Amino acid sequence: GPVVFHPAMRTLIRDGQTMALTEKESDILLALYDAGGAALSRQTLLDQVWGYASTVETHTLETHMYRLRQKVEVDPANPVLILTDDQ
Secondary structure, three states: OOEEEEHHHOEEEEOOEEEEOOHHHHHHHHHHHHOOOOOOOHHHHHHHHHOOOOOOOOOHHHHHHHHHHHHHOOOOOOOOOOOOOOO
16 A cells, blocks of 8 residues: 555655654554454454553543554545544
């Protein structure tokens, strides 16, 4: 696709521009990649990336996804690479 992800360096290249990723942003992308195109639930990502139990109430995933879309998507308001069920 239009984006190249380098997990070991925690970088993303889009349109020739290299962007640094946070540890959690990189972990989210790795989890999505490892899923092989299958959808992952919110709880699965919280568990895999943060180790949170299902009883934890947090909006950290939504915040990280918003920031990640700003880096990954050409038009973050109309994502085509990182989709959620509310789109």
